[in-house]
Amino acid sequence: MEEVKVIVVGAGPSGLAISACLSQNSISHLILEKEECNASLWRKNTYDRVNLHLANEFCYLPLMPHPPTAPTFLSKHDFLKYIDTYVARFNITPRYCRLVESAVHDHVEDKWRVETKNTRDGSLEVYVAKFLVIATGENSEGYIPDLPGLSSFEGEILHSKHYKSGSKYESKEVLVVGCGNSGMEIAYDLYNWGANTSIVIRNPVHVLSKELIYQGMRMLQRLPVNVVDTIITFLANMKYGDLSKYGISRPKKGPFFLKNVTGRSPVLDVGTIRRIKDGAIKVFPSHIARIENKKVVFGNNMEKEFDAIVMATGYKSVANTWLKDYKYVLNDDGRPKNKFPSHWKGDKGLYCAGLSQRGLFGVKADAEAIANDIHKTLN
Ligand SMILES: Cc1cc2nc3c(=O)[nH]c(=O)nc-3n(C[C@H](O)[C@H](O)[C@H](O)COP(=O)(O)OP(=O)(O)OC[C@H]3O[C@@H](n4cnc5c(N)ncnc54)[C@H](O)[C@@H]3O)c2cc1C
Ligand SMILES: NC(=O)C1=CN([C@@H]2O[C@H](COP(=O)(O)OP(=O)(O)OC[C@H]3O[C@@H](n4cnc5c(N)ncnc54)[C@H](OP(=O)(O)O)[C@@H]3O)[C@@H](O)[C@H]2O)C=CC1
Ligand SMILES: O=C(O)C(=O)Cc1c[nH]c2ccccc12
Numbered sequence: 001m002e003e004v005k006v007i008v009v010g011a012g013p014s015g016l017a018i019s020a021c022l023s024q025n026s027i028s029h030l031i032l033e034k035e036e037c038n039a040s041l042w043r044k045n046t047y048d049r050v051n052l053h054l055a056n057e058f059c060y061l062p063l064m065p066h067p068p069t070a071p072t073f074l075s076k077h078d079f080l081k082y083i084d085t086y087v088a089r090f091n092i093t094p095r096y097c098r099l100v101e102s103a104v105h106d107h108v109e110d111k112w113r114v115e116t117k118n119t120r121d122g123s124l125e126v127y128v129a130k131f132l133v134i135a136t137g138e139n140s141e142g143y144i145p146d147l148p149g150l151s152s153f154e155g156e157i158l159h160s161k162h163y164k165s166g167s168k169y170e171s172k173e174v175l176v177v178g179c180g181n182s183g184m185e186i187a188y189d190l191y192n193w194g195a196n197t198s199i200v201i202r203n204p205v206h207v208l209s210k211e212l213i214y215q216g217m218r219m220l221q222r223l224p225v226n227v228v229d230t231i232i233t234f235l236a237n238m239k240y241g242d243l244s245k246y247g248i249s250r251p252k253k254g255p256f257f258l259k260n261v262t263g264r265s266p267v268l269d270v271g272t273i274r275r276i277k278d279g280a281i282k283v284f285p286s287h288i289a290r291i292e293n294k295k296v297v298f299g300n301n302m303e304k305e306f307d308a309i310v311m312a313t314g315y316k317s318v319a320n321t322w323l324k325d326y327k328y329v330l331n332d333d334g335r336p337k338n339k340f341p342s343h344w345k346g347d348k349g350l351y352c353a354g355l356s357q358r359g360l361f362g363v364k365a366d367a368e369a370i371a372n373d374i375h376k377t378l379n
Contacts, residue, residue, distance in 0.1 A: 003128040004028045010135035011038040011094035014354030017061040020090040021371030031094035045161040053268045059360040105325045134352040139315040149291035160312040166193030172307040183312030188272040198282040206255040206266035229254025247285030263357025
């Protein structure tokens with residue numbers, strides 16, 4: 001058994017950011033990470049062509065802004081180089097291959113007891129700390145909807161977190177389910193690799209360009225969200241025209257309002273819209289009614305046979321499955337129980353970072369707030 005002041009679960013950007021902030025205040029801590037590397041989402045569970053959608057001023061971790069020479073939009077490679085530099089600069093040394101299987105609050109000692117299983121040799125370990133930070137991410141488990149007949153599908157089914165590129169799908173019929181940022185970009189990637197690509201778009205969605213999102217994010221620093229939404233939606237309509245004839249309609253509420261309220265990001269168009277407009281990517285503007293062997297039947301009675309289905313249907317947080325006393329900070333859905341901007345703080349020394357659906361921008365803010373709070377409590 002090992003005891004420190006703070007245990008951080010997860011060595012993604014959130015866990016690394018908290019570690020840097022705690023070290024700055026000389027607070028002893030340990031990061032427990034199930035994989036054999038840090039930032040595993042970025043190193044292992046994102047498709048090849050992924051790049052940061054937001055400008056570098058919204059994508060840095062505490063204490064280390066990007067230098068003026070950095071590109072405005074970092075590639076995945078640039079971002080991972082940044083992470084490597086961060087880890088080296090703040091001397092961050094996570095314990096790798098430690099899958100946290102349970103965490104309980106010891107009411108007598110008023111401490112957290114965390115049990116891990118070593119993913120290499122199966123050995124079990126126990127760690128104890130006054131403070132526990134959940135930094136396991138919003139994307140820890142892929143969500144796959146329970147569609148009627150899904151198990152009868154005769155082709156390949158994969159979640160977007162396991163999709164790397166369309167290289168093996170040339171000339172195959174591939175259906176992408178979901179039109180968030182993953183689905184829209186994966187559809188474009190499949191098209192580029194020569195797949196006959198279709199996408200399911202069952203609800204309205206905001207499509208914006210990279211530049212419009214950047215302008216919107218900057219405007220939000222000075223203007224109220226409804227004003228920014230009005231300007232950006234107007235400019236987006238000018239740029240893209242009415243997309244409803246292609247099966248894409250805009251929600252009534254604005255993109256940044258919806259981001260704040262629902263957490264759902266607007267789609268950043270990487271080139272998909274042009275291919276939808278010219279018919280190279282086919283839209284099914286409906287839900288999936290059922291699947292029969294190779295055939296997918298849609299709610300509007302259209303049907304088509306596919307070789308593969310990519311489920312770009314989002315993620316779920318599963319921290320509440322291993323964190324036995326999750327109610328001190330999370331709801332039953334694994335999301336923070338307190339409302340933004342107090343979402344990061346729970347009771348009994350329990351915190352959560354990176355669960356506010358605000359990307360790396362939110363990660364930085366949470367890490368700073370949590371480290372400050374722990375520092376204050378200790379002094
Ligand atoms: C495809 C994709 C692209 C994205 N692009 C952007 C972007 O451009 N800009 C942006 O701001 N955000 C983006 N995001 C959001 C993303 O959530 C953040 O970039 C960032 O990775 C969040 O960091 P995190 O540390 O909170 O979570 P994660 O990066 O998910 O890290 C969590 C870590 O916890 C570990 N872990 C999980 N469970 C356990 C356990 N039980 N025991 C031990 N370890 C565990 C995981 O292995 C992982 O290493 C993107 C997300 C996805 C899916
Ligand atoms: N480079 C980048 O910055 C990237 C960032 N990301 C981010 O990662 C996070 C996760 O994104 P993503 O993986 O796209 O997940 P999202 O949760 O954003 O999107 C899930 C999509 O799946 C759809 N869906 C869910 N269930 C069904 C169903 N039964 N039938 C049809 N459609 C369904 C949803 O549609 P509905 O609205 O109808 O529920 C939605 O369009 C987001 O924050 C995103 O912005 C992702 C990729 C790249
Ligand atoms: O990963 C997310 O969804 C984020 O919060 C960051 C982000 C990625 N793409 C975006 C588009 C608009 C606003 C935020 C994001």
